[in-house]
Amino acid sequence: MSDFLQFEDVSKHYGAVKAVDHVSLSVKQGEFFSLLGPSGCGKTTLLRILAGFEQPDTGRVLLGGEDVTDLPPYERKVNTIFQSYALFPHLSVWDNIAFGLKVAKRPKKEIQSEVEAMLALIQMEDQAWKKPDQISGGQKQRVAIARALVNKPRVLLLDEPLAALDLKLRQRMLIELDLIHDEVGITFLYVTHDQGEAMSLSDRIAVMQAGKIEQLGTPAEIYEAPRSSFVAAFIGDTNFFDGVVAEPLEQHTVLDGLLSVAVDKDYSRLKIEDFPDLECFNDKQIRQGEHVFLSIRPEKFRISREKPEGRPHLNILEGGVEDVIYLGSQTKYWVRVGDYRISVIRQHSRYLLDEKPIRWNERVWLSWHADDGFMLEKYSEQDEALLQPPPEEVGETSEPGAGAS
Amino acid sequence: MKAGARTRLAEWLVTLPSFVWLGVLFLVPTVLVFAITFKPATPFGGIGEGWTLDTLRTLGNPNYPAILWRTIRLSMLATGGCILLATPMAYYMARAGAAWRRWLLLLVVLPFWTSSLVRIFAWKVLLHPEGMLKQALVWLGLAGPDAMLLYNENAVLLVMVYTELPFAILPIYAAAEKFDFRLIEAAKDLGASSFRAFRSVFLPGIRVGLLTAFLMVFIPSLGSYVIPDIVGGPTSEMVGNKIAQRTFVDRNLPHAAGLSAILAVAVLAPLLAIASLRRRESPRDALREEGV
Numbered sequence: 001m002s003d004f005l006q007f008e009d010v011s012k013h014y015g016a017v018k019a020v021d022h023v024s025l026s027v028k029q030g031e032f033f034s035l036l037g038p039s040g041c042g043k044t045t046l047l048r049i050l051a052g053f054e055q056p057d058t059g060r061v062l063l064g065g066e067d068v069t070d071l072p073p074y075e076r077k078v079n080t081i082f083q084s085y086a087l088f089p090h091l092s093v094w095d096n097i098a099f100g101l102k103v104a105k106r107p108k109k110e111i112q113s114e115v116e117a118m119l120a121l122i123q124m125e126d127q128a129w130k131k132p133d134q135i136s137g138g139q140k141q142r143v144a145i146a147r148a149l150v151n152k153p154r155v156l157l158l159d160e161p162l163a164a165l166d167l168k169l170r171q172r173m174l175i176e177l178d179l180i181h182d183e184v185g186i187t188f189l190y191v192t193h194d195q196g197e198a199m200s201l202s203d204r205i206a207v208m209q210a211g212k213i214e215q216l217g218t219p220a221e222i223y224e225a226p227r228s229s230f231v232a233a234f235i236g237d238t239n240f241f242d243g244v245v246a247e248p249l250e251q252h253t254v255l256d257g258l259l260s261v262a263v264d265k266d267y268s269r270l271k272i273e274d275f276p277d278l279e280c281f282n283d284k285q286i287r288q289g290e291h292v293f294l295s296i297r298p299e300k301f302r303i304s305r306e307k308p309e310g311r312p313h314l315n316i317l318e319g320g321v322e323d324v325i326y327l328g329s330q331t332k333y334w335v336r337v338g339d340y341r342i343s344v345i346r347q348h349s350r351y352l353l354d355e356k357p358i359r360w361n362e363r364v365w366l367s368w369h370a371d372d373g374f375m376l377e378k379y380s381e382q383d384e385a386l387l388q389p390p391p392e393e394v395g396e397t398s399e400p401g402a403g404a405s
Numbered sequence: 406m407k408a409g410a411r412t413r414l415a416e417w418l419v420t421l422p423s424f425v426w427l428g429v430l431f432l433v434p435t436v437l438v439f440a441i442t443f444k445p446a447t448p449f450g451g452i453g454e455g456w457t458l459d460t461l462r463t464l465g466n467p468n469y470p471a472i473l474w475r476t477i478r479l480s481m482l483a484t485g486g487c488i489l490l491a492t493p494m495a496y497y498m499a500r501a502g503a504a505w506r507r508w509l510l511l512l513v514v515l516p517f518w519t520s521s522l523v524r525i526f527a528w529k530v531l532l533h534p535e536g537m538l539k540q541a542l543v544w545l546g547l548a549g550p551d552a553m554l555l556y557n558e559n560a561v562l563l564v565m566v567y568t569e570l571p572f573a574i575l576p577i578y579a580a581a582e583k584f585d586f587r588l589i590e591a592a593k594d595l596g597a598s599s600f601r602a603f604r605s606v607f608l609p610g611i612r613v614g615l616l617t618a619f620l621m622v623f624i625p626s627l628g629s630y631v632i633p634d635i636v637g638g639p640t641s642e643m644v645g646n647k648i649a650q651r652t653f654v655d656r657n658l659p660h661a662a663g664l665s666a667i668l669a670v671a672v673l674a675p676l677l678a679i680a681s682l683r684r685r686e687s688p689r690d691a692l693r694e695e696g697v
Contacts, residue, residue, distance in 0.1 A: 053590055073593040086591035090609040099605075100595035151595065 003062075004029035004187060005050070005155055010059035011211075012045050019045040020056070021211035027155075027189065027204075032181050034190040034198040037208035038234065043191045046208075047157050050189065052076050063154060074103075079148035080157040083164065085140045087132040093143050094119070094128040100151040118146040121180070138169045145180065155187045162197060174200055195235050199223065207231050229376040232295040239342050241294040243272040245286050245375065249279060267313065267370055270294055274338035278315045279370040292375045298345040300372035303333060303358065304365050313370035321362050333358065335366060342366065435669060441662035450656030460663040469647075473667060476643040479558065480626035483565035484573075487622045488615060490566070491573035495614070496607065498574075499581035513574050521568060525635050528564045529555065532636065556638030564632050569625065573618040580614025581607075616679070624672050644668050 003026040012020040020042040027033045035043035048054040050061055052073035060069040068076055079100070087096050097118050101111045119125045122142035127135055132143070141161060148156055161177075162170045178201055181188050192198050198205050199219040206216045207230075215222055215231045226232035229240065246269035268282040270292070278294070286292055302308065308316060319337035333344040344366065358364060442460050445453035498509045516524060531538040532554040542548035554560060584607065592602035608615070630645030637643075644664055651661035 051594060053593075073590070074596045074598055078594075080591070080594045082587060082591060084585070084587055086585070086587045088588060088591070088606055088609075090612075099592070099597075103592075103596045103601060103605075147595065 006062040008059050010056045012056050018211045029187055030185050032188045032201055032203045034202040034205045035208055036192055036198040036205050038193055041208040042211040043208050047159055047191045051080050051157055077154040078157055079151050079153040081144045081148050081161045083160040085144040087140055089132050092129050096143055097146045097150055114150055118150045122146045137165050155189055158190045160192055229293045237298050238295045241272050243270040243294055245288050245290045245292055246271050279313050280373055280375050281371045286375055294373050295376055296373040298343040300368050301344045302367045303344050303346055307365045308367045314367055316367045318365055321360055321364055324360055438662045438665050441659050442666050444659050446657045446659045452658055460659045464663050472642055472644055480623055482562055483626045484619055484623040486566040487569050487573035488618055491577050494574050495577035495581040498578050513571050525632055529636055532560055558641040560636040561633045561641045564636050569622045572621040576617035577614040580611035584610045627672055
């Protein structure tokens, strides 16, 4: 049984709002599967449909081949970790974890040993008799995980479980979640708006937007080969260039002293205002004359003072450095070319004492291979906000006066 | 240090008026009531000189324990009835939409716009052998034509529950409104039925409201006087009626004070017991709950 959990043509409307719009999806047993998207994209609704808190308007949900669409939440073999943890405030850590087993009327001895095993898993044996308001956020998180896992659910649902934690703790919990998934081996369905979490944990990701799945694939597929401008903008940083597809490239080969010219459909020229013509990979066979976006990730550029030598499929642009942000392991440049402010990241591989770093206001050359850019369909109106250059990343600053008693 | 001392002084100054108020109008009269119990009565309704145990001796008359027991029993039943009716009401009010909730809240406090005396009298009219309710019940075959709905314990209990119900709904609603209903979802997610989630998660979650409702209904019920006087009969007299009788009819103030003192003890004993129980349970919890 490879398709362990299936959503078949599931829709859910709230009035005129389509929260989930004819979604079909299947998840394999033991998989760490993420639903990723901005708030309001329908990911939480989909999770709540699986948990049984919402009834879909159309479609059905299958779990291990069994139709669970009409089952109430308490009859489904799934358990949820809520964003707010929803620990029972009047019960101790121990009793919180035991809740599901007590409701299921399991023998006392069994409850005792199962709860203790869970406490050991989350390393909180010595906190068992504390109330939820006496433990830290990270510990609450772990109790919530234990309280769900102790019931041995067929699928563990995680609804933005790390959103309430600070950065450091979030990173630690990411590792713990990964370890727990490896240890218990059950299917995880993880809902998040944080692409970093989804990328680092998931076997596969479904990127959602406006109630639909935009793209489904492994983290690498989604990052390296986004299928829409929405996915490209939402996952990681990217640069968008507005262009028109021109003619396909000609392939020149010399065979037996004869020059043969063939049309290479995999590559097209792209016309962008005020730019020289660019060579672009055209795997989607987008036709000549179409308006498209060219998406290039910041780390795909090579930045240099000297003009690089021309090679087939290498694009070269000249621009001026407007901003340099040194980030230790890498440097981020903002380079002005015509109307575009291009974000470029250079990974530092080796450090040379006599190296003269590229500075603000210098003229530089940007180059990239045609394969590293993606031509994507024109965005829809609602994606437009995503195409604005992102605001400068500002480091975590402590707010003065916050938390004063 | 200096700032701390000044803050403490300011706190005292702010609290002082309420302490004076409570002391002069509650503590001193209560002590007086206890003291008068041990004074002799004069034939003209005054309080005599010296100290005596006469009043306590008279209160040993088996009539009084019976009336006291009836008072406590009716008050407990009324409190139980109120909480039983108020809890589901508060639950649905807390879950209702904001607009609908406002209307429900208005309905709960609406009876306060009419004098309670008028409302109790209205019950007398309804329950009267010739009254609308009685006639309707007879017509429906639910009551015999000779059945007496008025002037008995059931009538007293019914009107007590009716009168005290808002005082149970309001604190329970206040607690329910702060209750995090996501916890109900969490309980269902862990396999609990709706009823189990209600019992194991919602009720413990609003226990402070339930306790407040208990005190808000039980204590005034013990002092009931008007309700048994209007809709009750000789077999449903409560301590309040006896106190009124001793004061206005017999003009025996020490006797009335003695009955009042017994009632005061009946109120204070469970209060102190609950308070000490909660303090022992966890001083931090008690502080936090009272600080809400």
